[in-house]
Amino acid sequence: MVNSAVLGPSPKMPNDNERGFLVGLYFRDASRYDMLTEASERRLSRKLTLCFRIISAQLVLPDDTPQTYRAVIGTIVDTSAFSPRCLRAFRLANACRRKLIQSNLRLAVHIARRYNQQSMPMSDLIQDANVGLIKAVERFDPTKGFRFSTYAYWWITEEVKRCLQRGARLVHTPENVVDEIRNLHKVSLQMHQNLGRMPSQSELAQAMEATPSRISKLRALALREVSTDVPLIEDGLMTLGDSLKADDQASPEQRMSGRDDRRALKAMLSELTDREQAILSRRYGLDLPEPDTLQVISADMGISRERVRQIEKLALRKLQTSFDGGLYEAFPEPKSPSTFKIIEPVSGTACVVGS
Template sequence: MKNMEASRVAKHPGVNIREEIEKKAKSEIGSTDTIKLYFEKIRKCPLLSGKEEKRVALLVEQGDQQARATMIESNLRLVVNIAKRYMNRGLPLQDLIEEGNIGLIRSVERFKVSKGCKFSTYATYWIRQAVERAIMNQAAVVRLPIHVSNDLSKMHRVSGEFQREFKREPTEEEIAGRMGVRGRYIKKLQRINRKISSMDAPLADGTDETLLDRLPDDNVIQPLEHMSCGHRKDRVRAWLSTLEDNERDILSLRYGLGGDPETLEKIGRRFGVTRERIRQIETRALRKLRQLGEEQDIDSLQAI
């Protein structure tokens, strides 16, 4: 699935991310040269001014594929800058960049100019989320025997190549044939993969949160402690725009960003759900803002 999403970037001229990713996937030999070449290519991609960014983003919303490509290319350096901050945490830089590029693609597809924030602010959340989840998944893989970890990577690569070639998911037998192993071994690898992927699955408490979402981070400033001061409303809108609509609405009501603060019970009546459900959504939204605050100039949170 990862390779499928990454390959979608390759449907435009300019930087061929798919080509670079596939080179890396096929061989670790020369990976340093590959990433240097990639850096050279993305340095040639022009950055967009604020006005250009809005114009291109509006075209993306209308389904313009060339505008989508332009938006992605102009922000590839943002991905690299963020990925570098996660080095020495279990994944090589080229893998971090690949994951970050997937997050960038998602942000381009979800971004709305009407949200009133800079695209880089919005994209940073999605890039960091993609990178951090990859690191957590890798942490689980590291505990596996090295040959199993390598075979899992090979299975993903073979599956991605098959999907791009035939436009469908391969069967266990088809994967086994390409890897030169027995079908029962592929079933074993898939069971292991499902356990690793379960960290991204929603928890069974009705919150829509994943295990990764529940991982605590006590070293980050609580952004809503500063938001209530009311200064720099444009920055507040930018942060809130990274949230889902219901999360944004609930925080606005809860902290009085558009009027007087409301209780959990009152907000619950507005939305037709229990106060506990509102509390869960509030907690999830605050966690997202803490993650964003860690990356988006943490000192500026105190100035709001």
């Protein structure tokens, strides 16, 4: 249970760690609303319960419908068919919702300030604390007998923790993925304590009922990004981005050369039959995201894997014969490794193919 004495005096102005005009204004506005006493909270809960019953009867909701704002009122889009009594209940329920939010703004600020960090702006923490407060209001069931402030405390804290997880990342990560990452950290720590060593990827996958590839992706997503705008020296004249090489960025000349190489390669493949072209193109990933395996090609074409391999070798021999000494001499050095790669499928003779 949380009362105003625990929260301390209402904040009037931001302190040194909470600078910012907008944050200061918010503190001032939040101080206008006092927290509800236990008696006031009970009266408000009784009003909400009555409103939910009236509206549930009007909408003929099932008996097992949760008596929450979200379940009873959250889906209402048209009140034109409401009876006068139901319309009054609808308006009163919204007024109670607003009262619960306003009277607990100080609680949201109090929790946000507890988690204040240099890496996360205070305004962002307060914003997500308010999101947690709204979720608590809309999910609160007054018939359960719990105090709202206790219920809201949990929701606000959880939302602020999610904010810290998201806010530490430069790239937005969906909430469900953030929850998976948090669970991965928790399970990894527990297994480390039990095993006396760091768990393997397969052990984590088994414990979390996930695939090893999913664990690998979550681990990659858990890594903190670094902004390229981070200054490397105090005067800020040089950033991390300035020190990074741009070797992977192809120049216009390289792109033109790669285009010419692809045209020449297509001309070479035109010497083959349609089947040979198809097999070579699929085996070496021409115009495909990745090369296909012998198994995939044999299944698609209805022939054995060995037959696919034979056709591949025959097609390469044709190209070697047609172009005097092999394909490597036709393209001595690819301009862009990401566009072409050298392979040695037959007798050590290199072949340049697109990727």
